[in-house]
Amino acid sequence: MLEKTIIGLMISAIAFFTVYSLTPILIKVLTKRNMVVKDYNKKTDTMVPRPGGPSILAGILVSEFVLYALLPSTEILALIITTTLAFLVGLADDRKVLGGWFKPLALAASAIPIILLGVYVPHLEFPLFGQVKIPELYLALIIFIIPITGNTINSIDVLNGVASGFMTIASFALTICLLIVHNYDIALASLPLGCVSLAFYKYHKVPSRIFPGDSGALTLGSMYGTLAIIGHVEIVAAVALLPAVINSFLFLSSVKRVIEHRQIKAKPVVHTEDFRLMATNDKLAPVTLVRLILSNGPMTEKEVGFVILRLTIFSAALAIITAFLMEIRV
Amino acid sequence: MKGTSIFIYVFVMWILIIAGGGLLVSLIAPISIDGFGSMNQVIISILKAVIAILLVVVWIFVMSKIKNWIFQKHISN
Numbered sequence: 001m002l003e004k005t006i007i008g009l010m011i012s013a014i015a016f017f018t019v020y021s022l023t024p025i026l027i028k029v030l031t032k033r034n035m036v037v038k039d040y041n042k043k044t045d046t047m048v049p050r051p052g053g054p055s056i057l058a059g060i061l062v063s064e065f066v067l068y069a070l071l072p073s074t075e076i077l078a079l080i081i082t083t084t085l086a087f088l089v090g091l092a093d094d095r096k097v098l099g100g101w102f103k104p105l106a107l108a109a110s111a112i113p114i115i116l117l118g119v120y121v122p123h124l125e126f127p128l129f130g131q132v133k134i135p136e137l138y139l140a141l142i143i144f145i146i147p148i149t150g151n152t153i154n155s156i157d158v159l160n161g162v163a164s165g166f167m168t169i170a171s172f173a174l175t176i177c178l179l180i181v182h183n184y185d186i187a188l189a190s191l192p193l194g195c196v197s198l199a200f201y202k203y204h205k206v207p208s209r210i211f212p213g214d215s216g217a218l219t220l221g222s223m224y225g226t227l228a229i230i231g232h233v234e235i236v237a238a239v240a241l242l243p244a245v246i247n248s249f250l251f252l253s254s255v256k257r258v259i260e261h262r263q264i265k266a267k268p269v270v271h272t273e274d275f276r277l278m279a280t281n282d283k284l285a286p287v288t289l290v291r292l293i294l295s296n297g298p299m300t301e302k303e304v305g306f307v308i309l310r311l312t313i314f315s316a317a318l319a320i321i322t323a324f325l326m327e328i329r330v
Numbered sequence: 331m332k333g334t335s336i337f338i339y340v341f342v343m344w345i346l347i348i349a350g351g352g353l354l355v356s357l358i359a360p361i362s363i364d365g366f367g368s369m370n371q372v373i374i375s376i377l378k379a380v381i382a383i384l385l386v387v388v389w390i391f392v393m394s395k396i397k398n399w400i401f402q403k404h405i406s407n
Contacts (some may be wrong), residue, residue: 126351132359137379239347242340253394292336307336314337318344325348 015192051213085110086222090215127325149225161205173316
């Protein structure tokens, strides 16, 4: 156990400092190449470099390869391959805007290594009541989980610091849940996710010096989904993601089809004269989590971000309670 | 507290997830049928999958209704 604790501390430090030291270099490179986008929530014209995905992936790969060298397992291999494939899908989307259906399908394909390497348990474990064995159905579930988690994190990446802050809280909660259900090896493999998110948050928080882009958001989301599958904590992981799930649910139930955010004409949020965020009155605009938060009145970008992070802490607490309930049978 | 209704919504969603799991494990999973010979397993699997999908549809419907109920005032603002 002491050995695993030392390995955990080591890979956490590697993941954190890789992103912490690479991101400023990436910011310079992206700025030099004019790979910048406008930050629409700033009063003055502010251009922010994008995507930060490469530094996030570097942190994940370096730490997971070190973990693989010390404790080789097929699960880590599946985690590395699926996360890298999702990053490539995101990078393609960062370079050229892809259609609404392309991303979910490409992300579904990136889940195939999990099936081929057989690193899953084909039944769903529910708190209090036990498990259901669904050997064939579970394969379909794997194909669905990666696009859902990837796109869910991508859809919450709407304000400075939200996606990285959200993932920091959700993934550390997932690590705690994996420890509660005694899945120590996958808990170790999940540590880099929280650490890279935390390191990236340093540069992504208000005012953002870099945006993660689709490559960053899909990398974080798909790694989270893969950890849920290989760690056999699908329900617990879904609970920790509830604020982002609600955001996707509200969006899809109001637009009633799979569509890219960029294709939406009516914006859910507008600006006040002092450039605070305000919910729009436009009935055609989609309902989103941010719009609902702002229905209480205008807020600054930072204030809305903190409400989302408080909501994430709440759902992380529910996920930890759910993990404890996994140990109880009625 | 500002935004309390969203916390309530997350909590209701959590309760529905646990209740839905309970329904699947204790009521739907144990269902079995006889009389179709070698097709028993296939038929029961399809039946369980259909029930599970229906449950998801009901879950989405309930969440949508709760969302409208909780946020009606907010959205109309």
